[in-house]
Amino acid sequence: MARAKAVLFDNDGTLVDTAELLLKTFRYATRAVLNREFTDEQLMRGVGIPLADQMYDFTDDPVEAEELLRVYRAYNKTIHDEMISVFPGIPELLLALERAGIRLGVVTSKRHDVCQHGLEICGIADRFEFVVGSDDCSEHKPKPGPVLYGCELLGIDPSEAVYVGDSPYDILAGRAAGVRTLGVTWGVFSRRQIAEAAEPTFWAHDAAEAARILGVS
Structure with missing residues (x-):
């Protein structure tokens, strides 16, 4: 591929490994608030969209959803730092x-x-010019707004960027924004789960393969 001027990355499941952290926190919150058990797949299926929206995977009641969000955030804060790590090869890729x-x-x-x-905990914060979070943009993945905002911050056309992500929502957002997309399979979602929603421009199964695709190996 022609080398991109910019590469935008998803965070969870792409740069940092938070799968066990998220699963443990979802399980704690749903047990505490709803007194119900969910499968791992049910707990993790919404990863990649804003957390507040994910709570409606477990309840239709806005009051329960708000309490789930509160309990989730409070518990997550107590275990976050000890359960987060950077994926192998990511520091070298960046x-x-x-x-x-x-x-x-x-x-x-x-x-x-x-x-x-x-x-910052993972030691890679200084590699990035900015973070676009859910509270920085009125539109959220799988809509293109956050990716387009990232391109706007860089002052580049979307065609000059690649968006790297591990979820169907990442690939859908990137495609809708008009950037090239790189689907990675080391995160929460399998290649099959991603491809069923949207086929990315490229696939990578580890950071070394991503480096080759991005032209920096």
Whole structure:
């Protein structure tokens, strides 16, 4: 592929491994508030859209959804720092992209401050020019707004960017925004789950393969 001017990354499941953290927190909140059991797949199926919206996967009651969100955030804060880690090869990939003059940003459905804190814990926050969080944009994935806003911050046309993500919502948002998309399979969702919703421009199964596709290996 022609080398992109910029690469935008999703956060959870793409840059940082939070799968067990999210699963543990969802299970705690749904047990505490609803006194119900859900399968792992049910708990994780909404990962990639704003957290407040995910709560409606478990209840139709706005009061219960609000309480789920409150309990989730309170519990998550107590275990977050010890359960988050950067995926293998990501620091090296980001350094290679930076050295190649490719501009970098994060576009996530997580709140800005929580995402920024996680990136700092993982030692990769300084690689990015900005974070676009769920509270930075009125539109959310799978709509294109957050990705388009990232391109706007960089002052580039969407055709000059690649969006890297591990969820169907990432690929749908990227395609709708007109950027090239790189689907990664080391996160929460399998290749089959992503492809059933939207086929990305490229696939990568580890950071080294992503580096080759992005032209920096």
